[in-house]
Amino acid sequence: MFQKILIANRGEIALRVLRACKELGIQTVVVHSTADADAMHVRLADESVCIGPPPSRDSYLNIHQIVAACEITGADAVHPGYGFLSENAKFADILAAHNITFIGPSGDHIRIMGDKIEAKRTAKRLGIPVVPGSDGAVTEEKEAKRIASEIGYPVIIKASAGGGGRGMKVAHTEADLEVALQTARSEAGAAFGDDAVYIEKYLQKPRHIEVQVFGDGFGRGVHFGERDCSLQRRHQKVWEEANSPALNAEERSRIGSICATAIADLGYSGAGTIEFLYENGEFYFIEMNTRLQVEHPVTEAITGIDLVHEQIRVASGGGLSVKQEDIKFNGHAIECRINAEDPRTFTPSPGTITHFHTPGGLGIRVDSGVYSGYRIPPYYDSLIGKLIVHGRNRVECMMRLRRALDEFVVDGIKTTLPLFRDLVGNADIANGDYDIHWLEKYLAKEE
Structure with missing residues (x-):
């Protein structure tokens, strides 16, 4: 069992993980931004480390600072909670390189499931039922129309690297498809730095x-x-x-x-x-x-x-x-x-x-x-x-x-x-x- 776990998150989930650690007799370290100095998880943890100013990119998403906090405090594992770095394969890999356990799946599995197209392929291979749609990224309007015609309208266009509803557009007819495809790719590129999209059958009342x-x-x-x-x-x-x-x-x-x-x-x-x-x-x-x-x-x-x-x-x-x-x-x-x-x-x-x-x-x-x-x-x-x-x-x-x-x-x-x-x-x-x-x-x- 671990001796000391660093909790790389904030708010209710940081407190939730902290309580579990205490029940297991594991020492806790929390990281926090300057905006969270008075947060409850900071008050209750065995140790706390300030890792930067309020913006997430400078604190809770700052991998270098979190790894440094692990080394300073001697934490042998990191629990990422949800959000922030919880599904960041690079973070999991870097922790492994520093002999610190990431409490979560391997970086490879995070990568597979983080790419929506690859995740769908993997699910299909494992026998999980999938929504009818394209087998991979769709870049050409002609190809999009062919796939949409095969699976039937309405269809939904989704960002491969997406989440939270960004890069998602519904096309009810072939006339809608061109604009939906362009808009989804534009939103995906702006939000995720990757404009790859794929097409699926849009279910009416799921x-x-x-x-x-x-x-x-x-x-x-x-x-x-x-x-x-x-x-x-x-x-x-x-x-x-x-x-x-x-x-x-x-x-x-x-x-x-x-x-x-x-x-x-x-x-x-x-x-x-x-x-x-x-x-x-x-x-x-x-x-x-x-x-x-x-x-x-x-x-x-x-x-x-x-x-x-x-x-x-x-x-x-x-x-x-x-x-x-x-x-x-x-x-x-x-x-x-x-x-x-x-x-x-x-x-x-x-x-x-x-x-x-x-x-x-x-x-x-x-x-x-x-x-x-x-x-x-x-x-x-x-x-x-x-x-x-x-x-x-x-x-x-x-x-x-x-x-x-x-x-x-x-x-x-x-x-x-x-x-x-x-x-x-x-x-x-x-x-x-x-x-x-x-x-x-x-x-x-x-x-």
Whole structure:
């Protein structure tokens, strides 16, 4: 087991990893920018190192400074959390060159899954169902029209190196395709430094289903069930739940087994999430995230297994603590992402939190790094906390969520809490009847 872990992140995920380390008796080091000197994870860590000014590129994305912090403090491993350097293959390689363990998959696996085209090829080879579309990058309009005609309109054009909805355009007809192709390539080049795009069939009313997987790096793989992340705004997840209200037991078992087998065959090490669009009983691979997800707590709630503990155990060479038959699913869990944003316009709302009160009681968990008097800096992601609620079934979970949202108080800034109070009372949400387009349509009606 590791002696000292450096946590290369900030906010609630840094605090989440820190708590797991403390439970395992591992010393902790956190890095922080000057803007985060008073952050909760900095206060609670055994050691802290300031690695630069507020901009991420000068601090949390500064590989040289993070490696130096490891060497100064004697950290023998780094947990990257999510975001920032968590899916940076170069970072994983550099740590390995300095004999520091990256708590995550190999640089090679990060590269494969970070390239959307190569990821799709790999998924297909491993027996994972994929969305019909091009086998590689598409550069010519003539080729794009041929592929679109074969798979049928509408189609979606995606950036190969993309994420977060950038470099994605939908074409409903051949007349739309030329502009969509040019726009997607332009956006991809500006956002990612790579204008390669590919084409897929655009599904009309799919759900976003993702499967939590783990590999031990030695040919064993397991799955921890699925999460439904269909409530999204601009391709950003807002509300996640496990299990999905759209799947039956047979579908759940089938897709879970496919993913666990694929991870084993890949020789993958650590946590990963295989993401799908689901429509009319069929799953279509869209991407794999080679890191811990923001929404991992809902999986922990229904399995009772600490996924960060598993990450650390696997990275230290201890293998997985469970076999597939040991993983049992209990009840239902929902997570709401609480952002420092206007609940209608979604404009960021940095500032000082004058009062912060979290809900409590059976089945309630709040992951947050903020507190009364904390000043939210304007430089980073607006996520300030996650409300996770667990119940014996979805009905109980929704009732408990309604109560917890009423208890949650954040004063001094605007947050998305009012949005969730609206959603929990909506009939479609109560019935689990929604798809990836539902939230944006709902918000458009409210304007």
